[in-house]
Amino acid sequence: MYPLKTAFSSLGRNAMMTLASIVTIACCLFLLGVFLLITFNINYIGSQVSEKCELQAYINEWTSDLGEERILKEISALPNVDTAEFESKEQAFENARAMGEEMDEALEGMEGEDIFRSSVKVTLKDLTLADETAAQMAAVSGVAKVNNRRDIIRKVISVTNVIRIGSLIAMLILVLTAIFIIRNTIELSVHAREEEIHIMKFVGATDSFIRRPFVMEGIIVGLIGAAIAITVIAFGYSALALHAESLRDVKIYSFSETAAPLIVGVLAFGLLMGGVGSRAAVKRHLKV
């Protein structure tokens, strides 16, 4: 009870500074939440794009129906293969014609001719292993050639990695900034109560007893900041997700899908920053 009571009265005493800290922390945590959402969605979009980055194994012309079935089975059984779908010559022809008017015109009257080959289209579990999987597919007897869209796959991997690392660095900077802000706020409280701390030390208070109200103060600032940040993100992201529903090629998570990890994440960061910042503020003053 003593630490909580002291923490609240101290926050009230430095009301303006407390308010300024809460707003700044809320801004930091808002940005942190945004980066968390970017990271979540990058993984999600990456998995959607990877589904589109398929490998295609073309089958030798003279392969029998049974042989084609065997090839499909062998490719499906490869460890990194997520889905494998057989496409016959005829289906390939029809798909090509369906691609557009020009293609349709070009292919008119060519039905029954061996323009296309049967193939197996494959999506991968892990895009980074695309080269190995392509080699394994090429090694399957009856496969003439594997079309590996290496460049696209590499681009997807590198873009998602850059965004992921960028988000992590930004989050780290934000966390350090917020810790610094909380540390300064609590430092003011510590200065205001320096004499009290000195007396406490002399009458035998333990460091943890002295530290507790300040840590509590930091945690309160951190948690209020987190609550504000979460509220703003909830409204903003819900509106954005509603807009994104109209996108054709990629989808992003709805707010309800990300709410739990986001709330836990932002609150945890608020708690952590409050605790670490205030501990750092008191540390120097405990050496009596």
Added chain:
Amino acid sequence: MIEFRDVTVIYDNDIVGLENVSFKIDDGEFVFLVGKTGAGKSSAIKLMTGEIKPFAGDVILNGVTVNTLKPKKLPYLRRSVGVVFQDFRLLNNKTVYENVAFAMEVVRASKKEIRRKVPTILSLVGLTGRAQNYPGELSGGEQQRVCIARALVNSPAIVIADEPTGNLDVETADEIMKLLMEINRMGTTIVMVTHSEKIVNDAHRRVIQLESGVVVRDEAEGGYSCVPS
């Protein structure tokens, strides 16, 4: 019991605070620590409260070697040592009662114990009627009494008084001395730093005199200055 065994204190700027100082203060003694400014009195007090560590030697309080004590254990040792400051160091936003109770709160005494003990201590120092006053409403002597009450409330075996009468007039200083003598009669060891010749000469108690960090005199019933032979 307080014991200094060949204690040397050297500060960061190479200034020697104490040099090979040895003395022993038994339980229940009243000892004056005298000497000029810079003689080493403050160093001795800081060693007893664990504020500084000696460069060499040992400081033993109630059987515990203070200088080898882990920082986490220091608060528990400090509970057996009450400190009275020259400048009182009272919390101005707390009443007399709260200032004394605060010393018990920080060592996590129960509310019941606080309610029982604080009025008793305030009565001992003659401040029963001032319990609800703030330090700013008290005279210097009364503020020092609050400081003494705060030092005593956790029943320490030793009280270290660092110039407790330094900011008081002669009459009030006498009252404070009477109070400290009374506390000593009840069994508490008292180590008092003072520059007051009158107080030391009137008390006829043990005097340890320091000069340039060295004990130059340790007399059982000494005066403020050396008696010329």
